[in-house]
Amino acid sequence: MIVLQAGILLFVGVVGTAVVFTRNPLNQVIGLTFYGLLMALMFFIFQAPDVAFSQIVIGAVVLPLMVLLTLAKLKVKEQSRK
Amino acid sequence: MNHRARTALFLVGGLGLLCFYVWGLHGLPGFGHYPGPYGDLINSLTVFERHATDAVTAVNFDYRGFDTLGEEFILFASVMGANLLLRKQKDDREEDPPLDQAEDRVVPPTSDAVRVTGLALVLPIVVFGLYTISHGQLTPGGGFQGGVILASMPLIIYLCGDYKSFDHVTSHVLSEITEALGAGGYAIAGLISIMFGLNYLTNFIPLGQTGDVLSSGTILLISVLTGLEVAGGLVVLMISFFRQSLVYRKTDEESRGPR
């Protein structure tokens, strides 16, 4: 159990760093969704089912949706400006 | 100050912050050796005092109910702010629609399998959302999670259909009314306690039997109201974002989806 917890903590640290260092926003959204689901798994391992529930629903549904819609809007504006 | 200088300055400052942060965290009791009395106290008292088996929901809506009222209004204000920022303004430039760069390419319609799956998922999502809201005091769940699950139903309709069906299903006015009812209802539920002569947000409904759905007094009521508020707020947010980003194009015979 302690090995599982230590392993997932290190994995979360590595994926978080990777999310920050991805410069292109479109690629970063995919990374952020994976990161959200990984955080939900971590919450399950640490005996927090309520919080995991919340994190899955928000981090994999609402947040990527809004970011993708914002990126679409910005691209539309950029194209119409050209 | 150019980019490089700023990065170098941050690296120095960031390293210092990391060192001080870790030094401060060293003073905490170690991971896994939880010392404090409050967690154990609440765990032993929740089932007897509130007849609720989910300690987290009981803490959220009863023991720290006033805190959650504040957080809910943060949610309300943020949705209102985003809605305000994304409205159509008077001096908004009427942009030409983006150039169709591939006019001879037909957008393939969504396949039937996807549409049937979306349709089949609508009812389970709504039922699951209502189950999560109403069983918040018994199993993991509650108003916040169930509200977001309910709000993902129009989203599935958009993903598996097109914007037109999303527009049919949702109504801006109804979502705003739901959200306002949820937020205001929570504040008023506290005022009803005052009418009974108790403190604000104290329990005034008979507690019922542990393990029933209709138990735990005001926790169920507040959970339902919070679920309404979160669901309404997220649908309003989705509608504002969709209206902004999607250019809706109609051809002569039929209207296609957004581009």
Next chain:
Amino acid sequence: MSQAAGEFLRMLPFLVAAWLFVVGLYGIVTSRHLVHLIMCLVVVQTSTYLLLLGVGYKIGAAAPIFADIPVGTPAVDPVTHALMLTDIVVEATVMALLLALAIQAEERAGSVDPEQLRIMRG
């Protein structure tokens, strides 16, 4: 040797939380795109969830739901879970507000790069 390993395990969630905090801040400071900045802010927020999680955990304890376990069994702290739960939902809406601000900033200043937003037009 095992003393050092024990010390490391004792501090591991807090170390990861501190690292994520500083890395997220680095992303914010050196960002070139407003939406990239907002997603780095999400990473900073997740570091606070990790800190709260680490504070409330008890080794060998169960989740604080007493629907199927008797009341006396050791369980983790529910107060930190309640704080994390509302925090996650509020995070989503505050991100929505920031994204709306980013759209408006692009419209007013013409660029999405924070370095070129510095000049305020009167």
